[in-house]
Amino acid sequence: MKKIILLQAMLLSLISCNKTPLKKTADYIKENHSKTVILSDFTNFKWDETWLISGSIGGDYIKLMKEQNINVKKIENSKNTEYGISKDYFNTIVYVYNKEVVYYEFPPDTREIFSLAPEQPSALLDFKISRGQIIVLSKDNSICNVEDGELVPINPIKIYQIE
Structure with missing residues (x-):
């Protein structure tokens, strides 16, 4: 019984390793119906600031x-990601450590859930920021x-x- 539980824990950890923050x-x-989250709880790399960018990465940003x-x-x-570096209908999160970009990503969307994916994908999670805005959070205080x-x-x- 202990081997089965250990194997299940290992599989769960392997599956979650491939997920983005x-x-x-x-x-x-979704699982916990949480009303607040701390972004630093979902990363496994070093960062001291995260930049929440309205729209895609580029130009003035x-x-x-x-x-x-x-x-x-x-x-x-960066080589273009699977969906390109520009996703105008989404925001972007950029993680910075010691004044260097260490990771960036776009919010997850309906593309991975084929039955829900319309012609124009919609975000499963996004940031509430105004057009043209950048909000910077510290790792020590990344509560949303x-x-x-x-x-x-x-x-x-x-x-x-x-x-």
């Missing part, structure tokens, strides 16, 4: 990050309220507006 967050919210002395080579040198499938940052350390 936002997919883990979305699953947690990259320029602003460079102006803040953040090394964005991971984004600039959950409102209708959107994460609402509680205590941002910086807010930028791109015109």
Whole structure:
């Protein structure tokens, strides 16, 4: 019996290893009906800031990050992801450690659930941020309220507006 339980735990851990931080967050919210989440609870890498970006990564957002002395080579040198680096209908989350981008992702969407995927995919989880806005959270305070499938940052350390 102990072997079966251990094997189940190992399989569960292997399955969850392949999930992105936002997919883990979305699953947690769905399973627990949570009204708040802490983003740092769902990452397994070092980061000290996360930038929540309105829209896709590029242009003025990259320029602003460079102006803040953040090394964005991971984004600039990235090969296109499965769905491309630009997902205009979604926001983007960028994790930064020691002024260097270490990871970025788009919120999970209905593409992986084929029966729900319309011509235009919709987000399973997204951020409540205004158009052209960047909200920066620290790892020590990455708490977000959950409102209708959107994460609402509680205590941002910086807010930028791109015109």
